[in-house]
Amino acid sequence: MIQFAELKIDALLVSALPNIRYLSGFTGSHGLLLVTPESQTLFTDPRYTIQASQECSSKVKTVAKGPLELAAVEMIRRARFKRIGFESTRLIYDSYQRLKQALPLAASLKPIGPVIEKLRMIKSPEEIARIRRSVLTNSEAFESTVRSIRPGVSEMAIAAELEFKMRRLGAEKAAFETIVAAGPRTALPHAQPTQQKATVNELLLIDMGSCQNGYMSDMTRMLFLGRPSQKIRSMYRAVLNAQLAAIDTVRAGVTAGQVDGKARQVLESEGLAKQFVHSTGHGLGLEIHEPPRLGKKDPTRLEAGMVITIEPGAYIRDFGGIRIEDTVLVTKNGCEVLTTTSKELMLL
Ligand code: ZN
Ligand code: ZN
Numbered sequence: 001m002i003q004f005a006e007l008k009i010d011a012l013l014v015s016a017l018p019n020i021r022y023l024s025g026f027t028g029s030h031g032l033l034l035v036t037p038e039s040q041t042l043f044t045d046p047r048y049t050i051q052a053s054q055e056c057s058s059k060v061k062t063v064a065k066g067p068l069e070l071a072a073v074e075m076i077r078r079a080r081f082k083r084i085g086f087e088s089t090r091l092i093y094d095s096y097q098r099l100k101q102a103l104p105l106a107a108s109l110k111p112i113g114p115v116i117e118k119l120r121m122i123k124s125p126e127e128i129a130r131i132r133r134s135v136l137t138n139s140e141a142f143e144s145t146v147r148s149i150r151p152g153v154s155e156m157a158i159a160a161e162l163e164f165k166m167r168r169l170g171a172e173k174a175a176f177e178t179i180v181a182a183g184p185r186t187a188l189p190h191a192q193p194t195q196q197k198a199t200v201n202e203l204l205l206i207d208m209g210s211c212q213n214g215y216m217s218d219m220t221r222m223l224f225l226g227r228p229s230q231k232i233r234s235m236y237r238a239v240l241n242a243q244l245a246a247i248d249t250v251r252a253g254v255t256a257g258q259v260d261g262k263a264r265q266v267l268e269s270e271g272l273a274k275q276f277v278h279s280t281g282h283g284l285g286l287e288i289h290e291p292p293r294l295g296k297k298d299p300t301r302l303e304a305g306m307v308i309t310i311e312p313g314a315y316i317r318d319f320g321g322i323r324i325e326d327t328v329l330v331t332k333n334g335c336e337v338l339t340t341t342s343k344e345l346m347l348l
Contacts, residue, residue, distance in 0.1 A: 002115060004037050009085035009110055011036045013072060013099070016090035018286040019116040021214065025055045032068040033058070034075060041075060043068040069095055073102040085112040117291050121283055122305040128329060130215035131285065131307050134171065135327050135338040138210040138217040141165035142341060149348055151200045151225055155180040155193035158206070166210045175209030175216040175288045186222075187321040189278055189313060201226040203320045209288060216284045218309045219339050220325035223346045235314060236322055236345045238270035242312040243324045243343070246280055250310070250328060250335040256298035263312040264296070275314035275321075283308050284327065306330040307338075 002012060014020050014033040021027055024040055028048040034041045040058035045068070052060040063071045076084060084103070086096065088111035100109060123131065145161050159178040166174065181191035183202040191205070198204050207220040222236065246263040260280040267276045279295035284307060292300040294308060302308070308330065313323030326339040 002035060002119075007085055007110075007112055007115065009083045009112065010081040011076065011079075011083075012085040012112060012115075013087070013091075014116060015087055015092075015095065016116070019087070019090070019120075022116060022120055022286060024058045026052055027055060027214065028052065030068070032072055034072050036079070036081070041072075043071050067095075067098055069098040070102055073099060076107060077104055080106075082107050083110050084108065085110050085115075087112060087114070087116070089114055114291065120285055121291055122303055123285060123307055123329075124305075127215065127285060128305070128307065130213045131217065131327065131329075132338055134175075134210045134212040134215045134217040135219070136340065137166055137169045137171050137212050138208060138219055139339060139341040140169050141171075141210065142206065142208060142219065142221065146206070146221075146223060146346065146348070149198060149204070149223065149225070152197050154195045154197050155182055155185075155191075156195060158198070158204075159193040162206070162208050166208075169210075171210035171212045172214075173211050175211045175218060175284075178209075179205065179207035179220075181205045181321075184318050184320055187315040187317055187319065189315060189321065189323065198225055201228075203228075203232065203322070205321065205323060207323065207325065209284075214286055216286070216288045217327050217338075218284055218288060218311075218325060219327065219341060220311055220313075220323045221341060221343075221346065222322055222324065223348055225348045228345065228347070232320070232322075233345070234270075235272070235316075238267060238272055239312055239314055239322045239324055240343060241270075242266035242276075243310055243326070246310050246312060247326070247328060247335065247337060250302060250308075250330055252302055252304045252330060252332050254302050256292045256294040256300045256302060257296060259302070259310070260294045260296055260298065263310075267312060267314060272314040275316055276312060277315060278313065281309040281311050281325075281328075302330045304330055304332045 204223040281294040283290035311325030315321035
Protein backbone atom coordinates (compact mmCIF):
# COMPACT_ATOMS: atom_id res chain seq x y z
CA MET A 1 0.00 0.00 0.00
CA ILE A 2 1.29 3.44 -0.94
CA GLN A 3 1.04 5.77 2.10
CA PHE A 4 -0.31 8.88 0.36
CA ALA A 5 -1.00 10.79 3.60
CA GLU A 6 2.39 9.99 5.07
CA LEU A 7 4.12 10.99 1.84
CA LYS A 8 1.97 14.15 1.74
CA ILE A 9 0.89 13.61 -1.85
CA ASP A 10 -2.49 13.41 -3.60
CA ALA A 11 -1.25 11.31 -6.51
CA LEU A 12 1.86 9.45 -7.56
CA LEU A 13 3.22 9.36 -11.09
CA VAL A 14 5.01 6.07 -11.60
CA SER A 15 7.48 6.10 -14.49
CA ALA A 16 9.73 3.07 -13.88
CA LEU A 17 8.48 0.20 -16.05
CA PRO A 18 9.10 -2.55 -13.44
CA ASN A 19 7.12 -0.51 -10.92
CA ILE A 20 4.32 0.03 -13.46
CA ARG A 21 4.28 -3.70 -14.09
CA TYR A 22 4.21 -4.45 -10.36
CA LEU A 23 1.23 -2.15 -9.75
CA SER A 24 -0.81 -2.66 -12.90
CA GLY A 25 0.33 -5.82 -14.67
CA PHE A 26 1.32 -3.90 -17.83
CA THR A 27 4.41 -5.41 -19.49
CA GLY A 28 4.84 -2.99 -22.40
CA SER A 29 7.87 -0.79 -23.00
CA HIS A 30 6.15 2.63 -22.91
CA GLY A 31 3.86 3.78 -20.16
CA LEU A 32 3.15 6.13 -17.28
CA LEU A 33 0.94 5.24 -14.34
CA LEU A 34 -1.01 7.78 -12.30
CA VAL A 35 -1.92 6.32 -8.92
CA THR A 36 -4.28 7.95 -6.42
CA PRO A 37 -5.74 6.52 -3.21
CA GLU A 38 -8.88 5.60 -5.21
CA SER A 39 -7.69 4.57 -8.64
CA GLN A 40 -4.93 3.84 -11.14
CA THR A 41 -4.72 5.04 -14.73
CA LEU A 42 -2.20 3.76 -17.22
CA PHE A 43 -1.16 6.04 -20.07
CA THR A 44 0.36 4.33 -23.07
CA ASP A 45 0.45 4.62 -26.86
CA PRO A 46 -1.68 2.87 -29.52
CA ARG A 47 0.83 0.03 -30.03
CA TYR A 48 -0.29 -1.23 -26.63
CA THR A 49 -4.07 -0.63 -26.74
CA ILE A 50 -4.98 -4.32 -26.98
CA GLN A 51 -2.16 -5.57 -24.76
CA ALA A 52 -2.88 -3.07 -21.98
CA SER A 53 -6.59 -3.91 -21.96
CA GLN A 54 -5.68 -7.59 -21.59
CA GLU A 55 -3.01 -7.14 -18.92
CA CYS A 56 -4.16 -4.26 -16.76
CA SER A 57 -6.43 -4.21 -13.80
CA SER A 58 -6.43 -0.40 -13.95
CA LYS A 59 -8.03 2.10 -16.32
CA VAL A 60 -6.12 2.54 -19.58
CA LYS A 61 -5.82 5.73 -21.62
CA THR A 62 -4.27 5.40 -25.04
CA VAL A 63 -2.44 8.56 -26.09
CA ALA A 64 -2.31 8.80 -29.88
CA LYS A 65 -0.38 12.06 -30.10
CA GLY A 66 2.13 13.84 -27.91
CA PRO A 67 3.97 12.86 -24.76
CA LEU A 68 2.26 10.69 -22.13
CA GLU A 69 3.11 13.29 -19.47
CA LEU A 70 0.74 15.82 -21.07
CA ALA A 71 -2.17 13.38 -20.95
CA ALA A 72 -1.40 12.69 -17.29
CA VAL A 73 -1.29 16.41 -16.55
CA GLU A 74 -4.70 16.80 -18.19
CA MET A 75 -6.14 14.27 -15.75
CA ILE A 76 -4.35 15.94 -12.82
CA ARG A 77 -5.81 19.30 -13.84
CA ARG A 78 -9.37 17.96 -14.06
CA ALA A 79 -9.12 16.15 -10.71
CA ARG A 80 -7.52 19.25 -9.14
CA PHE A 81 -4.71 17.26 -7.56
CA LYS A 82 -2.21 19.56 -5.87
CA ARG A 83 0.73 17.53 -4.67
CA ILE A 84 2.06 15.14 -7.31
CA GLY A 85 4.71 12.66 -6.25
CA PHE A 86 7.23 11.43 -8.81
CA GLU A 87 9.96 8.80 -8.66
CA SER A 88 13.06 10.92 -8.18
CA THR A 89 15.46 8.04 -8.82
CA ARG A 90 13.63 6.96 -11.98
CA LEU A 91 12.08 9.90 -13.85
CA ILE A 92 14.24 11.21 -16.65
CA TYR A 93 15.02 14.92 -16.70
CA ASP A 94 13.20 15.72 -19.97
CA SER A 95 10.09 14.06 -18.66
CA TYR A 96 10.33 16.04 -15.43
CA GLN A 97 10.66 19.28 -17.40
CA ARG A 98 7.60 18.48 -19.52
CA LEU A 99 5.56 17.83 -16.38
CA LYS A 100 6.80 20.95 -14.66
CA GLN A 101 5.94 23.18 -17.60
CA ALA A 102 2.48 21.70 -18.19
CA LEU A 103 1.22 21.48 -14.61
CA PRO A 104 -1.14 24.21 -13.39
CA LEU A 105 0.44 26.76 -11.04
CA ALA A 106 -1.49 25.42 -8.07
CA ALA A 107 0.05 21.97 -8.45
CA SER A 108 3.58 21.00 -7.44
CA LEU A 109 5.90 18.09 -8.05
CA LYS A 110 7.25 16.28 -5.04
CA PRO A 111 10.25 13.93 -5.26
CA ILE A 112 9.45 10.55 -3.76
CA GLY A 113 12.24 8.03 -3.28
CA PRO A 114 12.03 4.33 -4.03
CA VAL A 115 8.64 3.72 -2.37
CA ILE A 116 7.42 1.12 -4.85
CA GLU A 117 10.80 -0.63 -4.72
CA LYS A 118 10.34 -0.91 -0.94
CA LEU A 119 6.93 -2.52 -1.42
CA ARG A 120 8.48 -4.90 -3.92
CA MET A 121 11.09 -6.14 -1.42
CA ILE A 122 8.57 -8.50 0.18
CA LYS A 123 7.41 -11.03 -2.37
CA SER A 124 3.89 -12.46 -2.51
CA PRO A 125 3.42 -16.25 -2.69
CA GLU A 126 2.66 -15.84 -6.40
CA GLU A 127 5.92 -13.96 -6.95
CA ILE A 128 7.89 -16.52 -4.94
CA ALA A 129 6.41 -19.29 -7.09
CA ARG A 130 7.55 -17.46 -10.23
CA ILE A 131 11.07 -16.92 -8.87
CA ARG A 132 11.24 -20.57 -7.87
CA ARG A 133 10.32 -21.57 -11.44
CA SER A 134 12.91 -19.17 -12.87
CA VAL A 135 15.61 -20.58 -10.56
CA LEU A 136 14.82 -24.16 -11.64
CA THR A 137 14.89 -23.26 -15.33
CA ASN A 138 18.23 -21.56 -14.82
CA SER A 139 19.74 -24.57 -13.04
CA GLU A 140 18.38 -26.94 -15.66
CA ALA A 141 19.89 -24.87 -18.48
CA PHE A 142 23.23 -24.81 -16.64
CA GLU A 143 23.30 -28.52 -15.84
CA SER A 144 22.31 -29.66 -19.32
CA THR A 145 24.99 -27.46 -20.91
CA VAL A 146 28.11 -27.58 -18.79
CA ARG A 147 28.74 -31.31 -18.96
CA SER A 148 29.50 -30.97 -22.63
CA ILE A 149 32.04 -28.14 -22.25
CA ARG A 150 35.39 -29.18 -23.68
CA PRO A 151 38.70 -27.33 -24.02
CA GLY A 152 38.59 -25.08 -27.09
CA VAL A 153 35.02 -23.86 -26.70
CA SER A 154 34.83 -20.06 -26.47
CA GLU A 155 33.22 -18.08 -23.65
CA MET A 156 30.78 -16.61 -26.20
CA ALA A 157 29.75 -20.04 -27.47
CA ILE A 158 29.11 -21.28 -23.94
CA ALA A 159 27.04 -18.16 -23.11
CA ALA A 160 25.02 -18.58 -26.31
CA GLU A 161 24.32 -22.23 -25.50
CA LEU A 162 23.21 -21.42 -21.94
CA GLU A 163 20.82 -18.71 -23.12
CA PHE A 164 19.44 -20.94 -25.90
CA LYS A 165 18.77 -23.70 -23.36
CA MET A 166 17.03 -21.44 -20.85
CA ARG A 167 14.70 -20.17 -23.54
CA ARG A 168 13.92 -23.69 -24.70
CA LEU A 169 13.04 -24.42 -21.06
CA GLY A 170 10.53 -21.57 -20.81
CA ALA A 171 12.48 -18.42 -19.97
CA GLU A 172 11.59 -15.28 -21.96
CA LYS A 173 15.19 -14.14 -21.93
CA ALA A 174 18.33 -14.07 -19.85
CA ALA A 175 18.00 -11.98 -16.68
CA PHE A 176 21.25 -10.19 -17.63
CA GLU A 177 24.10 -10.71 -20.05
CA THR A 178 25.38 -14.14 -19.15
CA ILE A 179 28.88 -13.99 -17.70
CA VAL A 180 31.30 -16.66 -18.89
CA ALA A 181 34.97 -16.12 -18.03
CA ALA A 182 37.86 -18.49 -18.61
CA GLY A 183 41.27 -18.62 -16.91
CA PRO A 184 42.69 -15.36 -15.51
CA ARG A 185 39.63 -13.53 -16.85
CA THR A 186 37.67 -15.03 -13.94
CA ALA A 187 39.33 -12.28 -11.86
CA LEU A 188 36.98 -9.80 -13.58
CA PRO A 189 33.77 -10.03 -11.51
CA HIS A 190 31.63 -8.79 -14.42
CA ALA A 191 33.51 -10.22 -17.38
CA GLN A 192 31.75 -10.03 -20.74
CA PRO A 193 32.12 -13.21 -22.79
CA THR A 194 34.80 -13.01 -25.49
CA GLN A 195 36.29 -15.38 -28.06
CA GLN A 196 38.68 -16.55 -25.32
CA LYS A 197 38.62 -20.35 -25.20
CA ALA A 198 38.20 -22.58 -22.18
CA THR A 199 41.51 -24.36 -21.73
CA VAL A 200 42.83 -27.30 -19.72
CA ASN A 201 43.86 -26.67 -16.11
CA GLU A 202 42.09 -23.36 -15.85
CA LEU A 203 39.10 -22.00 -13.98
CA LEU A 204 35.82 -21.28 -15.71
CA LEU A 205 33.26 -18.97 -14.10
CA ILE A 206 29.60 -18.94 -15.15
CA ASP A 207 27.21 -16.35 -13.72
CA MET A 208 23.77 -16.66 -15.27
CA GLY A 209 20.14 -15.84 -14.62
CA SER A 210 16.83 -16.53 -16.31
CA CYS A 211 13.83 -14.26 -16.64
CA GLN A 212 10.64 -16.31 -16.59
CA ASN A 213 7.12 -14.89 -16.24
CA GLY A 214 8.89 -11.60 -15.58
CA TYR A 215 10.89 -12.86 -12.60
CA MET A 216 14.64 -13.22 -12.31
CA SER A 217 17.03 -15.83 -10.99
CA ASP A 218 20.77 -15.51 -10.42
CA MET A 219 23.45 -18.15 -9.91
CA THR A 220 27.24 -18.38 -10.16
CA ARG A 221 29.13 -21.64 -10.39
CA MET A 222 32.79 -22.51 -10.93
CA LEU A 223 34.14 -25.22 -13.20
CA PHE A 224 37.62 -26.56 -13.73
CA LEU A 225 38.86 -28.43 -16.78
CA GLY A 226 41.44 -30.80 -15.41
CA ARG A 227 42.96 -31.11 -11.94
CA PRO A 228 42.92 -27.95 -9.82
CA SER A 229 46.05 -26.92 -7.91
CA GLN A 230 46.15 -26.78 -4.14
CA LYS A 231 45.92 -22.98 -4.29
CA ILE A 232 42.70 -23.12 -6.28
CA ARG A 233 41.22 -25.83 -4.05
CA SER A 234 41.87 -23.86 -0.88
CA MET A 235 40.63 -20.60 -2.40
CA TYR A 236 37.48 -22.40 -3.51
CA ARG A 237 36.99 -23.85 -0.04
CA ALA A 238 37.38 -20.38 1.53
CA VAL A 239 34.77 -18.79 -0.73
CA LEU A 240 32.39 -21.71 -0.21
CA ASN A 241 32.80 -21.46 3.56
CA ALA A 242 32.08 -17.73 3.39
CA GLN A 243 28.99 -18.38 1.30
CA LEU A 244 27.68 -21.11 3.61
CA ALA A 245 28.37 -19.02 6.71
CA ALA A 246 26.54 -16.03 5.21
CA ILE A 247 23.54 -18.21 4.29
CA ASP A 248 23.57 -19.51 7.84
CA THR A 249 23.06 -16.00 9.25
CA VAL A 250 20.09 -15.19 6.98
CA ARG A 251 16.76 -14.93 8.77
CA ALA A 252 14.07 -12.32 9.41
CA GLY A 253 15.33 -9.59 11.75
CA VAL A 254 19.02 -9.79 10.85
CA THR A 255 20.43 -6.75 9.02
CA ALA A 256 21.79 -6.97 5.48
CA GLY A 257 25.08 -5.64 6.87
CA GLN A 258 25.35 -8.52 9.34
CA VAL A 259 25.07 -11.06 6.52
CA ASP A 260 27.71 -9.20 4.53
CA GLY A 261 29.89 -8.95 7.62
CA LYS A 262 29.80 -12.71 8.12
CA ALA A 263 31.00 -13.43 4.58
CA ARG A 264 33.75 -10.84 5.00
CA GLN A 265 34.82 -12.25 8.35
CA VAL A 266 35.32 -15.75 6.90
CA LEU A 267 37.26 -14.45 3.90
CA GLU A 268 39.39 -12.28 6.18
CA SER A 269 40.34 -15.30 8.29
CA GLU A 270 41.53 -16.90 5.04
CA GLY A 271 43.58 -13.84 4.10
CA LEU A 272 41.20 -12.93 1.28
CA ALA A 273 39.48 -9.82 2.69
CA LYS A 274 41.01 -7.45 0.11
CA GLN A 275 40.16 -9.83 -2.72
CA PHE A 276 36.44 -9.60 -1.97
CA VAL A 277 35.66 -6.44 -3.93
CA HIS A 278 31.86 -6.33 -4.06
CA SER A 279 28.88 -6.67 -1.76
CA THR A 280 27.58 -10.06 -0.60
CA GLY A 281 24.35 -9.92 -2.53
CA HIS A 282 21.22 -8.11 -3.68
CA GLY A 283 17.48 -8.46 -3.83
CA LEU A 284 15.93 -9.67 -7.07
CA GLY A 285 12.46 -10.05 -8.54
CA LEU A 286 11.08 -8.14 -11.51
CA GLU A 287 14.59 -6.70 -11.81
CA ILE A 288 17.92 -8.41 -11.38
CA HIS A 289 19.16 -5.84 -8.87
CA GLU A 290 16.61 -4.65 -6.33
CA PRO A 291 16.78 -3.53 -2.72
CA PRO A 292 17.98 -4.64 -0.28
CA ARG A 293 21.66 -4.50 -1.11
CA LEU A 294 23.70 -6.73 1.15
CA GLY A 295 26.58 -4.32 1.57
CA LYS A 296 28.89 -3.33 4.38
CA LYS A 297 27.01 -1.90 7.36
CA ASP A 298 23.71 -1.85 5.45
CA PRO A 299 21.07 -1.34 8.19
CA THR A 300 18.11 -2.83 6.27
CA ARG A 301 16.51 -5.60 8.31
CA LEU A 302 15.74 -8.74 6.37
CA GLU A 303 12.10 -9.80 6.41
CA ALA A 304 10.35 -13.03 5.57
CA GLY A 305 9.41 -13.03 1.88
CA MET A 306 12.49 -11.19 0.66
CA VAL A 307 14.42 -12.94 -2.09
CA ILE A 308 18.14 -12.18 -2.17
CA THR A 309 21.38 -13.53 -3.59
CA ILE A 310 24.34 -14.63 -1.50
CA GLU A 311 27.47 -14.33 -3.63
CA PRO A 312 30.82 -13.75 -1.97
CA GLY A 313 33.89 -13.95 -4.19
CA ALA A 314 37.65 -13.51 -4.25
CA TYR A 315 39.60 -12.18 -7.22
CA ILE A 316 43.35 -12.21 -7.85
CA ARG A 317 44.78 -10.32 -10.82
CA ASP A 318 46.53 -12.49 -13.46
CA PHE A 319 45.51 -15.58 -11.53
CA GLY A 320 41.75 -15.87 -11.38
CA GLY A 321 38.64 -15.39 -9.36
CA ILE A 322 36.08 -17.51 -7.59
CA ARG A 323 32.46 -16.64 -6.84
CA ILE A 324 29.63 -18.85 -5.63
CA GLU A 325 26.09 -17.49 -5.82
CA ASP A 326 22.66 -18.78 -4.87
CA THR A 327 19.18 -17.27 -4.91
CA VAL A 328 17.77 -17.44 -1.39
CA LEU A 329 14.30 -16.89 0.14
CA VAL A 330 14.30 -15.26 3.60
CA THR A 331 11.96 -16.97 6.07
CA LYS A 332 10.93 -16.20 9.64
CA ASN A 333 13.43 -18.56 11.21
CA GLY A 334 16.09 -18.81 8.55
CA CYS A 335 16.07 -19.13 4.81
CA GLU A 336 15.48 -21.48 1.95
CA VAL A 337 18.18 -21.80 -0.70
CA LEU A 338 16.12 -21.93 -3.89
CA THR A 339 19.08 -22.84 -6.11
CA THR A 340 19.37 -26.61 -6.37
CA THR A 341 22.63 -26.95 -8.35
CA SER A 342 25.54 -28.54 -6.46
CA LYS A 343 28.13 -26.17 -5.02
CA GLU A 344 31.13 -28.46 -5.36
CA LEU A 345 33.81 -27.22 -7.74
CA MET A 346 32.72 -28.96 -10.92
CA LEU A 347 35.58 -30.88 -12.52
CA LEU A 348 35.34 -31.59 -16.22
ZN1 ZN B 1 25.00 -13.42 -10.62
ZN1 ZN C 1 23.92 -11.47 -8.38
